[in-house]
Amino acid sequence: MRPLEVGERALLVEVDSGAEAQALHAELVRRRDAGTLRVREIVPAARTVLLDGLDDPRGLAAQLPTWAAPPPRANTTDTVEIPVRYDGPDLAEVAARWGVSVDEVPAIHSGTAFRVDFCGFAPGFGYLTGLPDRYDVPRRATPRTTVPAGSVALAGPYTGVYPRASPGGWQLIGTTGVTLWDPCRVPAALLSPGVRVRFVTGEVR
Numbered sequence: 001m002r003p004l005e006v007g008e009r010a011l012l013v014e015v016d017s018g019a020e021a022q023a024l025h026a027e028l029v030r031r032r033d034a035g036t037l038r039v040r041e042i043v044p045a046a047r048t049v050l051l052d053g054l055d056d057p058r059g060l061a062a063q064l065p066t067w068a069a070p071p072p073r074a075n076t077t078d079t080v081e082i083p084v085r086y087d088g089p090d091l092a093e094v095a096a097r098w099g100v101s102v103d104e105v106p107a108i109h110s111g112t113a114f115r116v117d118f119c120g121f122a123p124g125f126g127y128l129t130g131l132p133d134r135y136d137v138p139r140r141a142t143p144r145t146t147v148p149a150g151s152v153a154l155a156g157p158y159t160g161v162y163p164r165a166s167p168g169g170w171q172l173i174g175t176t177g178v179t180l181w182d183p184c185r186v187p188a189a190l191l192s193p194g195v196r197v198r199f200v201t202g203e204v205r
Helices: 018-034 059-068 090-099 104-110
Strands: 002-006 010-014 041-044 048-052 080-085 112-118 128-131 145-147 151-155 156-163 166-168 171-175 197-201
Touching: 002 059, 010 059, 018 041, 018 048, 018 112, 090 104, 090 171, 104 171, 104 197, 156 171
Parallel strands: 080 197
Antiparallel strands: 002 010, 010 048, 041 048, 112 128, 112 197, 128 156, 145 166, 151 156, 151 171
């Protein structure tokens, strides 16, 4: 764990793995909610957690390495279900990389319990983990200039859903009609770090 001071009131904490980042984020949120950590914002990423709005960043940096951060417990009451139609243009390529038939990909993907590790890239875009390592797939060698909103995609260890049309290089395996980002909704983002997600086959609205 490497706490780095950022400006006068923030820390960027570097860790060695995504699992450590998840555990640290969960522990920081727990302490904030318990009132033992005063912080304005906690922002997890792949292998870092940013804490902004601290009264004493240097003091916290000295304490952090002594904290225990157990793996986050599964939250079975806060699960978002996303209906998906497995019709993506890269479905056959993903199946080949997985060593399964095209018909098996939906069952594997929808049978997985996902967790939002962190958010980024675009408002509402969550980086979801849960698939075993053997299902990692690379990004496309040539990104698409436009990926439709609602595209369900894979890259490396992550699953994501494009909240709006944008360029992208992830492998597209399906489509959903769920709105990931709505500024008129509270909260605007459907997905947030720590939320559990399941993809369900069925009607896509």
